Amino acid sequence: MKPTMTRIETVMDSVRMKIASRAYLPGTRLPSVRAQATAMGLSVSTVVEAYERLCAEEVIYSRQGSGFYVAGPIAPLALSEIGPRxxxxxxxxxxxxxxxxxxxxxxxxxxxxxxxxWMYEAGMRRALRTIARADRSLLTDYAPPQGLPALRQFLARRMGATAIEASPEQILLTDSGTQAIDLICRFFLQPGDAVLVDDPCYFNFHALLRAHRVNAVGVPFTPTGPDLTAFEAALRQHAPRLYITNSGIHNPTGAALSSVTAHRLLTLAEGTDLVIIEDDIFADFESHPAPRLAALDGLSRVIHMGSFSKTISASMRCGYIAAPSRWVDGLTDLKIATQFGGGQLASAVLLAALTDSGYxxxxxxxxxxxxxxxxxxxxxxxxxxxxxxxxxxxxxxxxxxxxxxxxxxxxxxxxxxxxxxxxxxxxxxxxxxxxxxxxxxxxxxxxxxxxxxxxxxxxxxxxx
Amino acid sequence: MKPTMTRIETVMDSVRMKIASRAYLPGTRLPSVRAQATAMGLSVSTVVEAYERLCAEEVIYSRQGSGFYVAGPIAPLALSEIGPRxxxxxxxxxxxxxxxxxxxxxxxxxxxxxxxxWMYEAGMRRALRTIARADRSLLTDYAPPQGLPALRQFLARRMGATAIEASPEQILLTDSGTQAIDLICRFFLQPGDAVLVDDPCYFNFHALLRAHRVNAVGVPFTPTGPDLTAFEAALRQHAPRLYITNSGIHNPTGAALSSVTAHRLLTLAEGTDLVIIEDDIFADFESHPAPRLAALDGLSRVIHMGSFSKTISASMRCGYIAAPSRWVDGLTDLKIATQFGGGQLASAVLLAALTDSGYxxxxxxxxxxxxxxxxxxxxxxxxxxxxxxxxxxxxxxxxxxxxxxxxxxxxxxxxxxxxxxxxxxxxxxxxxxxxxxxxxxxxxxxxxxxxxxxxxxxxxxxxx
Missing domain, CATH: 3.90.1150.10 (Aspartate Aminotransferase, domain 1)
Incomplete structure (x- = not known):
């Protein structure tokens, strides 16, 4: 019988899965063609073809006269395999x-x-035309280490609207909101640390925390913020290093933090090492601003961050961090090491769009x-x-x-x-x-x- | 005597350094004002002023009647303190x-x-004006997970010029060249792994590897590439996971890899788990292309990457990775978790500049x-x-x-x-x-x- 595509793929998938699950480690000898064919109830020619294709993909390799072996190197980080299946x-x-x-x-x-x-297309077109005429340096040079000063000044003023007092020197621009959170996580976390998240929370927080190999601990979310009894118990039990939340409009529930919950949460955190990341990406969707943890806390243990991917453009990447002064230098060093200077152009385009009267x-x-x-x-x-x-x-x-x-x-x-x-x-x-x-x-x-x-x-x- | 600024700063610096070096851990009680003044040969008022300023900076805090304590939380990652001073x-x-x-x-x-x-200012202005008229989606939507298909297709063709065979499906766009290297490092490295670098090499490789807490091992660089005897010895002694190099024009020496060194280096790597990152950021400065490891290796253990920050614009961030097919999915997952979708706009502007006849x-x-x-x-x-x-x-x-x-x-x-x-x-x-x-x-x-x-x-x- 001529091998069919589906049968060949079945064999290939089976081998790939055993490699991914570490059942076959690099250098492991695969079952012989005959043994594999018998075990899977398939023809020898099907298995031969599957093995040869896997060789072509360099998933395995053959040694003359000795059979097929799993190719090295040791499997790199597979996010989908970290944490519960x-x-x-x-x-x-x-x-x-x-x-x-x-x-x-x-x-x-x-x-x-x-x-x-629904996005701010007209503003983006205007901003791009404006920036096409900007100073040469803006078009071609790296930004200073913390990012374009004019956007940092604008963001500092803007945060004032939700009573967050941040100077432009406390603000650091990044290539996106996700990268802002990732940079903060890299600054504070070691593998195995505990991190509190709302349950439910934005699902990419789970993916991001997997990449940091930390222990995510869920705290049930109520219509006014995290359940404080559970929050307090988690603080005691896990001594978490970070808590990541949205304070403005919560993703996925659409709930908003109440003043009393915000205040009590910060009181519970007193005397602990907890750092709080407040993701404010939905700020501009609010009709009446909810309280911000960063405002009550005075940027002491709370790091406030956001981006404009949800309102202006997800195609022009730029995020921001407003952090306690004592952490700004360390975060900037880490930004240089992992992203180098960063650009000015995305910041300039977004600033032009944000300050456009149409926004x-x-x-x-x-x-x-x-x-x-x-x-x-x-x-x-x-x-x-x-x-x-x-x-x-x-x-x-x-x-x-x-x-x-x-x-x-x-x-x-x-x-x-x-x-x-x-x-x-x-x-x-x-x-x-x-x-x-x-x-x-x-x-x-x-x-x-x-x-x-x-x-x-x-x-x-x-x-x- | 009125406290002088310099004396106050001396006290502040002394406390800060002891905190940075972990001599004072969070929660540690500082020496009393009087003891500190005696120890440093300064006046009590100088120390009082220094402690009060450190309180204002939230480096320390005071407890009524009990003295001054080092503020928590545990110090986050300080790159400048990792590795030899x-x-x-x-x-x-x-x-x-x-x-x-x-x-x-x-x-x-x-x-x-x-x-x-010296940068490609005219091309950037033209590209920005062109993209200001582009389809709405390009201006406001996330890119697909691997990045703008048109730029990936262009890069695949372009790599052909240095005999690197990469399909667009093997190419992943990132927010910059540095981020491309960082993403690859996160994919492969665990703290404590050994990584080979050229000695000398681009200095930010050192900063980046510090952020990954790995053991960087230098291999002396010769006018035709790394010293192969030292390379072989380092392979045996350290079983390194990665080797990072520039093959085209080497930073800082300006040397170029020779064909024979490239071939022998890949032969030495056979049978090991070594992955090679080839940073090709200076490609467009070459008059006669030097051999590329990725070309000889057929993208098997070599990951090729670069950006256009040195030729078109450092202000518009975009890097690329061409990787062996078996790693593309894992790298893409890690990109989504840590950078989310990425944008299309920077890629589109760079593509317009690259394909402009003026470039x-x-x-x-x-x-x-x-x-x-x-x-x-x-x-x-x-x-x-x-x-x-x-x-x-x-x-x-x-x-x-x-x-x-x-x-x-x-x-x-x-x-x-x-x-x-x-x-x-x-x-x-x-x-x-x-x-x-x-x-x-x-x-x-x-x-x-x-x-x-x-x-x-x-x-x-x-x-x-």
Whole structure:
């Protein structure tokens, strides 16, 4: 029988998986072709072809007369293999890839950002034209180590609006918000350290913390912030080095920290070594600013950070950190070592867009559309039995419970086959206790003008 | 006696240093004001003022009636304290900061990049205007996980010119060249691993490897590449995980790898777990391409990377990695976790600049100017007894020996006070065996139209 493609791939996958799981270490001799064929109930020619392809891929190599061996070197870091084994549907890296890779025909209610045409396109075009005429140095030179001074000055003033007192000297620009968090993590964390996260929290925090090989500890999130009893217990039990949270609008729940929770949380942290990263990426979606930990704390143990990827452009990368003065030099050294000087151009384009008189108007429109969309979205979901955990005051996310404890991962998997990308709850949950939740993006739901998403969801819910 | 600023600072520095060196751990009670004053031979009021300022800086805190204590949390990563203690003048981070921070009136023969007006300014302006009219998605959306497909396709074709066979699927875009190397290091390295570097090598490799807490092992560099006897011995003795090098034009020596060294080096690596990072950032400065390890190796254990910060713009950040296929997925996962999607805009601007018909002409002019400048620069340095280790065939760097074994660090320090930033040899040297070398940047030397740099150097050499 002629080997079929599928059979060959089965053998190849089996070998690859054994290598990934360290069942076959580098230098291990593979089962002989004959033994493998017998074991898998396949023909010898199928196994020969699979082994030869794996040789071509350099996954294995052959030694004349002696068989096939697993190629070195020792397997490098495989994020998907660190920590508890997750179903693909709730693996944060897999969800990110789905959202980043899928084409325009796919509906993405599970996506973490606004549809393209909601972004500040006009401002970006104006800013690019302006910067095309800027001083030569801005176009071609490295930035000073902490980043473009004019943007740092603007950000310092802007933070004043949420009562965060930061001088431009306390601000450090990075290549993105994710990199800002990563830089802070590298500054403070050693493998094995404990880090508190909200449960649920933004799923890429889980992926990032895996890359740091630390012990992520979930603290249940309530409609006004983390559960303080659980927070206090986690502080005592784990002596965590960091706590990462969103204070403005919380991802994925859409909740906002209350003043009393913020104050009590900081009081609990007193006398501990805890450093808090406050990710403020959704600041410009707020109608009424929630309290900021960095404002109450006076940038003492709280590091405030954010970016403009969710409002102006995700294509022009720039993040920022406002840190206690005593850490700025060390963070800057680490930035130079790992990113070198950084550029000025992205900062200059974003500054031009931010200070363009159109930006405030643009965001006012976005907030209004989201508020209208939220009602519409919740109405539609309600009809098929999907209910919000909390009706968010602002932002693009709503955290919803499925009817009758349906399995969100299975539903996400079924919907993906029908061209709908969802964000199942357990991708956000350290305890894996959100198996019947989905995060919906109101703006992305509004793209679904012919209610295809609702129809697909209703059908899949009915089938399960 | 009224406390003077200098005395107060002496106390503050003494406390800060004891905290940095872990002699005072967080929570430690400081010596009483009186004891400290006696010990340092200073007045009580000087110590009181110093402690109060340290309290204001939150380095220490006071407990009523009980004294002053070192503030927590445990000190985060301080790169300047990892590895052997270096003089400030040869500390890679300090040199980077000098070059990145100093103003236009300072001469920078020690700088690692071209003067502003040598960069591809016209191309950048044209590219920005072009991209200002591009599709909406390019301006505002995240890139797919591996980066803008059009730039990856272009880079794959471009690598063909140096016989490197890489498909666009093997290419990953990053936010800069430094980040490309950092991503690869994070993928392969664990703290304590051995990493081979050329001695001398680009000084930021030292800073980057410190951030990874690995054991950097220097291999002496010869005019045709690393010393193979030493390379083989280091392979046996240290079982290094990585070797980082520049194959095209070597930084700081300006040497180029020979075919025979390249081939023998790869032969030595056979049967080991060694992964090689080939940093090709100076590719476009070459008149005749040197052999590339990635070409000989067929992207099997060699990872090829680069950026356009040295030729087009350092302000628009974008780097690339061409890697063996089996590592692309893992590297992409790590990129998503630590940098998320990455943008498209910087890639699109650089692609427009690279494919602009003016770029080849621009680089031909740069190469010509550098060749002329090299002669001129070596002539001037020769007159004051500074001689090249090797006359580079191309590039902006020349690695020079000082007369009579003069101390390059001391000379750099004296010249800095006179407005000239130099790059002393030991910043590049793992063994600290290049104490009488300086790296000169030919293009930056050409900025010195009134020979001020030569006059300052001659004076400082005469004084020492």
């Amino acid at each position: 997750l179903e693909r549907e709730v693996d944060p890296l897999w969800i990110s890839r789905q959202s980043l890779e899928s084409d325009a025909s796919v509906l993405k209610p599970g996506c973490g950002w606004l549809p393209t045409h 405030r108007k643009h965001m006012a429109t976005i907030r209004l559309r989201l508020a209208q969309g939220m009602d519409h979205c919740l109405g539609g979901l309600g009809k098929i039995g999907i209910t919000p955990w909390l009706a968010p005051q602002a932002g693009m996310f709503v955290w919803c419970r499925l009817p009758k404890g349906a399995d969100a991962a299975k539903i996400a998997s079924a919907c993906l086959r029908l061209g709908v990308v969802l964000a199942p709850g357990n991708a956000f949950s350290q305890s894996q206790g959100a198996g019947d939740f989905l995060r919906f993006n109101v703006a992305q739901c509004m793209e679904d003008t012919d209610n295809r998403m609702l129809a697909v969801l209703a059908q899949v819910l009915a089938d399960i | 270096l003089e400030r003048e040869v500390d890679p981070l300090w040199i980077s900061r000098q070059s990145l921070e100093s103003d236009a009136s300072v001469l920078k023969p020690g700088c690692g990049w071209l003067p502003t007006h 080849r002409k621009h680089m031909a002019t740069i190469r010509l100017r550098l060749a002329q400048g090299m002669d001129h620069c070596l002539g001037g340095l020769g007159k004051i007894g500074i001689t090249p280790w090797l006359a580079p065939q191309a590039g902006m760097f020349v690695w020079c020996r000082l007369p009579k074994g003069a101390d390059a660090a001391k000379i750099a320090s004296a010249c800095l006070r006179l407005g000239v930033v130099l790059a002393p040899g030991n910043a590049f040297s793992q063994s600290q065996g290049a104490g009488d070398f300086l790296r000169f940047n030919v293009a930056q030397c050409m900025e010195d139209t009134d020979n001020r740099m030569l006059a300052v150097l001659a004076q400082v050499l005469a004084d020492i």
